[in-house]
Amino acid sequence: MTDTPTIRTLTRRQLLSRGVAAGAGLVVGSGFVAGSDAAWATEMNALKPDTMATLIQMARDIYPHDKVGDQYYAAAVKGYDVPDEVDFAEAGIELLNEKAQVTGAGRYLDIGWEAERVAVLRTIEDTPFFQRIRGGLVTGLYNQKAVWPIFGYEGESYSQGGYMYRGFDDISWI
Amino acid sequence: MTAPFDKNDDSVVVIIGTGAGGGVLANELAKKGVSVVALEAGGRYLPEDYVNDEWDSFGQLAWLDPRTTSGDWRVAKDFSGLPAWIVKAVGGTTTHWAGASLRFQEHEWKALTSYGEVEGASLLDWPIDAAEMAPWYDLAEKKLGVTRTNGIPGLPGNNNYKVFEAGAKKLGYEKVHTGNMAINSEERDGRMACQQTGFCFQGCKWGAKWSSAYTDIPAGEATGNLEVRERSHVARILHNEAGKVTGVEYFDADGNLQMQKARIVAVAGNSFESPRMLLNSASSMFPDGLANSSGQVGRNYMRHMTGSVYATFEQPVRMWRGTTMAGIIQDEARHDPSRGFVGGYELETLALGLPFMAAFLNPGAWGREFTTALDSYENMAGMWIVGEDMPQEGNGVTLSETKDQYGLPVANVHFDDHPNDIAMRNHAYDRGRAVYDAVGATRTMPTPPYPSTHNLGTNRMSANAQDGVVNKWGQTHDIENLFISDGSQFTTGAAENPTLTIVALAIRQADHIAREMSAQNL
Numbered sequence: 001m002t003d004t005p006t007i008r009t010l011t012r013r014q015l016l017s018r019g020v021a022a023g024a025g026l027v028v029g030s031g032f033v034a035g036s037d038a039a040w041a042t043e044m045n046a047l048k049p050d051t052m053a054t055l056i057q058m059a060r061d062i063y064p065h066d067k068v069g070d071q072y073y074a075a076a077v078k079g080y081d082v083p084d085e086v087d088f089a090e091a092g093i094e095l096l097n098e099k100a101q102v103t104g105a106g107r108y109l110d111i112g113w114e115a116e117r118v119a120v121l122r123t124i125e126d127t128p129f130f131q132r133i134r135g136g137l138v139t140g141l142y143n144q145k146a147v148w149p150i151f152g153y154e155g156e157s158y159s160q161g162g163y164m165y166r167g168f169d170d171i172s173w174i
Numbered sequence: 175m176t177a178p179f180d181k182n183d184d185s186v187v188v189i190i191g192t193g194a195g196g197g198v199l200a201n202e203l204a205k206k207g208v209s210v211v212a213l214e215a216g217g218r219y220l221p222e223d224y225v226n227d228e229w230d231s232f233g234q235l236a237w238l239d240p241r242t243t244s245g246d247w248r249v250a251k252d253f254s255g256l257p258a259w260i261v262k263a264v265g266g267t268t269t270h271w272a273g274a275s276l277r278f279q280e281h282e283w284k285a286l287t288s289y290g291e292v293e294g295a296s297l298l299d300w301p302i303d304a305a306e307m308a309p310w311y312d313l314a315e316k317k318l319g320v321t322r323t324n325g326i327p328g329l330p331g332n333n334n335y336k337v338f339e340a341g342a343k344k345l346g347y348e349k350v351h352t353g354n355m356a357i358n359s360e361e362r363d364g365r366m367a368c369q370q371t372g373f374c375f376q377g378c379k380w381g382a383k384w385s386s387a388y389t390d391i392p393a394g395e396a397t398g399n400l401e402v403r404e405r406s407h408v409a410r411i412l413h414n415e416a417g418k419v420t421g422v423e424y425f426d427a428d429g430n431l432q433m434q435k436a437r438i439v440a441v442a443g444n445s446f447e448s449p450r451m452l453l454n455s456a457s458s459m460f461p462d463g464l465a466n467s468s469g470q471v472g473r474n475y476m477r478h479m480t481g482s483v484y485a486t487f488e489q490p491v492r493m494w495r496g497t498t499m500a501g502i503i504q505d506e507a508r509h510d511p512s513r514g515f516v517g518g519y520e521l522e523t524l525a526l527g528l529p530f531m532a533a534f535l536n537p538g539a540w541g542r543e544f545t546t547a548l549d550s551y552e553n554m555a556g557m558w559i560v561g562e563d564m565p566q567e568g569n570g571v572t573l574s575e576t577k578d579q580y581g582l583p584v585a586n587v588h589f590d591d592h593p594n595d596i597a598m599r600n601h602a603y604d605r606g607r608a609v610y611d612a613v614g615a616t617r618t619m620p621t622p623p624y625p626s627t628h629n630l631g632t633n634r635m636s637a638n639a640q641d642g643v644v645n646k647w648g649q650t651h652d653i654e655n656l657f658i659s660d661g662s663q664f665t666t667g668a669a670e671n672p673t674l675t676i677v678a679l680a681i682r683q684a685d686h687i688a689r690e691m692s693a694q695n696l
Binding site: 062063064065066067118125134138139141142143148151152153154155156157158159161162163164166167168169170171173174 | 225226227229330331332333336337340368369370371372373379380487488489490491492494495496527528529531532533538540541542544545548549551552613
């Protein structure tokens with residue numbers, strides 16, 4: 001689940017002509033979910049594109065990092081897009097959408113404000129669905145090597161000789 | 175006879191486990207000419223195999239066979255199937271350990287006498303003391319190449335240490351330095367100096383940190399007296415009608431049950447597996463398990479009072495660079511009941527990579543309170559708290575309903591915090607926060623205990639047979655040719671990281687066993 005799913009063959013115009021906006025920054029079309037800037041897209045193998053788009057939004061709302069793009073959240077939940085996980089994911093998102101209806105806004109993806117979506121998530125945070133999605137994100141999101149530089153984390157260092165000559169004690173402000 | 179040994183050779187000492195206890199005992203006995211078969215449940219991984227990647231390394235080295243948990247400790251909720259972060263490999267948890275090598279303080283050998291009776295605690299004095307252990311500590315420090323002993327210089331301080339040290343000094347702490355570390359600060363013993371790579375917990379790629387995997391084990395093998403059988407998972411220890419142990423049954427790498435005869439068996443599988451093996455070896459003669467006439471096998475489990483404090487600052491720290499734990503404040507390690515608890519604690523620098531920080535900073539947490547902390551990961555400094563926890567009779571290892579891949583009942587680990595542990599942790603959290611506040615932290619965060627790495631006490635040492643499982647030599651009170659050689663023999667935990675003491679006890683035990691064997695007493 002650590003590869004960022006990217007299809008760069010669509011122009012933004014083609015993308016918008018084939019899909020519909022689905023909440024902030026996401027476009028859902030037949031068989032795919034994409035960033036509305038067409039910078040990335042992921043093709044669906046098993047899940048409904050709406051379900052994937054909702055999972056991506058849910059992932060961001062659970063672990064919101066404003067400097068981390070949707071493609072990384074998409075990669076973090078892409079593992080549910082397999083036949084064995086369809087029942088789990090579709091049922092969970094159905095539950096989430098039911099809880100969202102209470103707000104009067106419609107589906108989860110239709111709720112425009114993060115704070116209101118988070119309030120909906122709080123109503124399901126003890127469910128096995130939520131806990132499994134959240135638990136999966138701990139590795140699915142933070143163990144993506146591509147996100148590490150966004151946090152400043154440098155990862156493996158042995159191949160570069162460690163930090164002996166690369167700043168293990170270079171702090172200057174203390 | 176030279177290694178390899180025949181399975182019917184009943185002249186060998188069988189050692190179960192190859193970490194700080196078993197690995198050292200194996201080498202020390204082999205050097206004295208004793209024939210040793212060491213059974214190791216894990217495989218063999220050496221520096222070239224280790225990976226600078228937290229989760230990949232965890233998958234490579236960690237003990238991931240099932241275990242179960244109970245009790246009010248938060249680990250049981252957050253990591254219910256993973257009570258410990260310890261290693262299943264040749265070298266055991268010496269591949270993963272941080273290298274902190276501290277002697278017990280004199281009063282800690284006599285916890286009951288020093289602290290008095292503590293309600294709810296099963297405190298006991300060790301049957302040995304600081305004077306008895308001093309020469310064995312000397313040998314252990316030489317073996318491990320501990321910095322600030324034997325003329326070995328301290329390690330240089332990394333960024334995380336510099337923040338920690340500056341805060342400590344502002345608070346007036348005096349015993350602040352880069353630690354007594356079993357990590358080479360200069361080339362020594364054919365192993366190179368620390369290259370400040372980080373990833374100490376993932377196995378040292380340079381071999382600068384002492385691990386029995388690439389020191390004592392190959393040294394013992396080179397004598398021709400040690401055979402290490404890796405991927406050999408012990409099922410039970412066998413005994414005869416006279417009540418002496420006679421051999422060990424184990425599953426080999428192919429899952430086939432094998433039996434190795436033995437003159438002596440030494441158990442060193444960590445404080446979960448060692449009592450589990452004794453309990454799983456129950457027979458009609460020993461219905462409660464081997465060496466358990468006292469009912470103390472599995473009891474008095476200690477895990478050190480632990481926790482962490484992380485702090486964020488306006489500017490970068492990059493705490494992951496360099497030695498993971500080379501930094502210590504020892505001023506709070508004293509026994510000073512005016513603080514509201516008995517015993518003391520050490521504060522030690524600690525860094526986690528981003529993946530483990532996400533997993534351990536506040537397990538189960540989500541939302542912006544959690545993620546804004548990680549947003550400042552680059553500006554974060556961290557420390558670990560390690561203090562003496564109270565032994566409690568009800569804390570410990572019992573056999574679970576759950577079975578492992580061989581059909582053997584796994585260890586259930588039960589732990590409730592003692593009020594003394596909680597008071598000490600809260601005190602330590604406050605002091606840790608103060609250290610970072612003193613140097614301008616913008617936010618400080620208490621982090622709950624991780625899955626245990628210091629697992630102690632489940633086969634404890636006692637002067638009287640009814641109070642514990644082993645005598646002052648680690649020899650079981652009940653069975654004269656059955657020994658315990660790991661941290662499970664700890665009577666109390668003291669405030670110090672336990673490895674140096676495990677190693678010192680193993681060297682001393684090897685001396686005793688070899689002497690008793692030559693005298694035909696064993």
